[in-house]
Amino acid sequence: MTKPISGKIVAQHNSRDSCWIIVHGKVYDVTEFLDGGSKIILKYAGKDATQEYEPIHPPSAIIDNLPPERHLGPVEEGTVEKVEVRITDEEKARLQRVEARPPLSEILNxxxxxxxxxxxxxxxxxxxxxxxxxxxxxxxxxxxxxxxxxxxxxxxxxxxxxxxxxxxxxxxxxxxxxxxxxxxxxxxxxxxxxxxxxxxxxxxxxxxxxxxxxxxxxxxxxxxxxxxxxxxxxxxxxxxxxxxxxxxxxxxxxxxxxxxxxxxxxxxxxxxxxxxxxxxxxxxxxxxxxxxxxxxxxxxxxxxxxxxxxxxxxxxxxxxxxxxxxxxxxxxxxxxxxxxxxxxxxxxxxxxxxxxxxxxxxxxxxxxxxxxxxxxxxxxxxxxxxxxxxxxxxxxxxxxxxxxxxxxxxxxxxxxxxxxxxxxxxxxxxxxxxxxxxxVSNIRSHLVTVPRDRLYDINYESMQHARLRDTKAKTKL
Ligand SMILES: Cc1cc2nc3c(=O)[nH]c(=O)nc-3n(C[C@H](O)[C@H](O)[C@H](O)COP(=O)(O)O)c2cc1C
Missing domain, CATH: 3.20.20.70 (Aldolase class I)
Structure with missing residues (x-):
């Protein structure tokens, strides 16, 4: 089995000339992927890129696309500097809204x-x-x-x-x-x-x-x-x-x-x-x-x-x-x-x-x-x-x-x-x-709409979407 590589060594390969990244605990030399200048890969050069990589690629993508000699082996546990995840105020607010999502019984369409x-x-x-x-x-x-x-x-x-x-x-x-x-x-x-x-x-x-x-x-x-x-x-x-x-x-x-x-x-x-x-x-x-x-x-x-x-x-x-x-x-x-x-x-x-x-x-x-x-x-x-x-x-x-x-x-x-x-x-x-x-007689007409009948429209009580729970009484979406 390949000897685990220290995170400190990986961190040294952080440039266009030699770019290593860690994905799911394994180290890969992705220097050849930088042709044409991939800024996003360089951002993670020498670091753990798992979080960024995961939603965008299936787990096997890197394994299938990178020649075996570029699979450098496992990273030594506990030696990788943690990438600091800062939770912004916006993200905090979003997480609160997630908590306030309505139950599925209120999702009607x-x-x-x-x-x-x-x-x-x-x-x-x-x-x-x-x-x-x-x-x-x-x-x-x-x-x-x-x-x-x-x-x-x-x-x-x-x-x-x-x-x-x-x-x-x-x-x-x-x-x-x-x-x-x-x-x-x-x-x-x-x-x-x-x-x-x-x-x-x-x-x-x-x-x-x-x-x-x-x-x-x-x-x-x-x-x-x-x-x-x-x-x-x-x-x-x-x-x-x-x-x-x-x-x-x-x-x-x-x-x-x-x-x-x-x-x-x-x-x-x-x-x-x-x-x-x-x-x-x-x-x-x-x-x-x-x-x-x-x-x-x-x-x-x-x-x-x-x-x-x-x-x-x-x-x-x-x-x-x-x-x-x-x-x-x-x-x-x-x-x-x-x-x-x-x-x-x-x-x-x-x-x-x-x-x-x-x-x-x-x-x-x-x-x-x-x-x-x-x-x-x-x-x-x-x-x-x-x-x-x-x-x-x-x-x-x-x-x-x-x-x-x-x-x-x-x-x-x-x-x-x-x-x-x-x-x-x-x-x-x-x-x-x-x-x-x-x-279907109108299907091909791409008419731009005529001016609206405001008096009629104002009287129409518009339908509402589902709403977050605790803001339900106060806000319209
Ligand atoms: C986020 C997103 C990603 C999509 N990715 C693909 C794709 O990878 N391959 C594909 O054939 N179609 C893709 N489509 C198109 C969908 O297969 C489909 O044609 C389209 O979403 C239908 O319209 P609708 O979203 O209004 O139902 C994608 C659509 C969306 C919204």
Missing amino acids: LHDFEAIGRLTMPEKAWAYYSSASDDEITNRENHAAFHRIWFRPRILRDVTNVDWSTTIIGHASTMPIYISATALGKLGHPEGELNLTRAAAKHGIIQMIPTLSSCSFDEIVDAAQPDQVQFFQLYVNKDRAITKRIDMRMAFDAEDPHEIGKSGSDKVDRSRGAAKAITGFIDPGLKWADISWFKSITRMPLILKGVQTWEDALEAYDQNLAGIVLSNHGGRQLDFARSGIEVLVEVVEKFKEKRGITFPNDRFQLLVDGGVRRATDVLKAIALGATAVGIGRPFLYAFSTYGVDGVDHALQILQDEFEMNLRLLGAGTIKDVVPDMVD
Whole structure:
């Protein structure tokens, strides 16, 4: 066994010429990672970097990416100078707000998780999770687009028993939703993505594991129940050998489908640091011609995420993919990209026109994400031909403040909303939710609103989010 290295020796390697760091009690020589000047690594040169490293990288990242000769061995216990953690007044105030968070019984909808998360989450986590690109127009449009679709409910139908379960890419799901891939789960909660895995198991829904998870792929798969289905979101590495290795492991570890991620970078303004630090490996050269290579290295169904036009949807169909996710990445890439729900309408129309194909369709499934906060949003997408929708941020907010119980509660809210709204829509099952049940005539209009009717608006008593406990009587959020 390698002899433990004294913290004092490590501390001497604190420069660009020789940079050692400690992560989880092991010493690593990361000098070669400093090419291009990584300020954040240098900040921890010669020190214990575990706290900074942990939320951003899975435990195995450093081991997998650094050649074995750079793994210098364990650090000698008790010799490392403790990095002083100073608790600011702001942080103290935040911790008090965490104590004052309302019980889950007072969280009535997915918006409430966001309202409480904004007040209680660590600043970095809130910035990374809630932010989007440029002016965040697409981020807000994603939800607003659902407001341009109205229901045409049917009456006098027997809805004593309603069933909102479905099948997504051949896998049973208790609801027509799945948990979309979101990076850096440990920024919000020490258990990170495992909160999602456990709640997904409890509710019988599918979790999409991100390439950039904070927990390792193995941890997430190990936390799953034996029959639990998980998807894998793959960012394609510039070094295709690495992508191939990931794929081989997927095939052995999880017998389930995965999807190819978009090749663009996670472009996020309010939290530039985290996004830039983790996306440098993504291949901007990924192209349609590469699809055949993916097919040659895996036997799992492939779904392409990030499709935003009918032309690309048709190309994906022609390349025999199992489906697509109509997604603009939660408004985190190109601002003014249209919402997934709007693109869905165009895709369904054009497939009918060009190929005579209708949806939902088992040979090629349409998934949608972005801005989904209510079961009614989901039902609109289902009526328009989607098989299921992905939800991202609400689950991040839920686990950041309440851990796994928060995600469980969020999923229960959705289950309850499905039951109620299917009845009100006059649909006994998901198959009964058909195009005639929605009026989508305004979906393409991106009107800027007319001046508001102030007298009427002032009389409207606005709904309130959940509130912190001890400030409830005094403050509005
Ligand atoms: C904090 C955050 C991180 C994300 N990370 C990824 C990622 O690593 N890979 C990916 O394919 N999509 C990622 N997404 C996009 C989501 O998969 C999904 O498309 C989006 O969140 C849906 O919008 P919603 O948050 O309004 O539900 C991320 C989204 C957020 C909010």
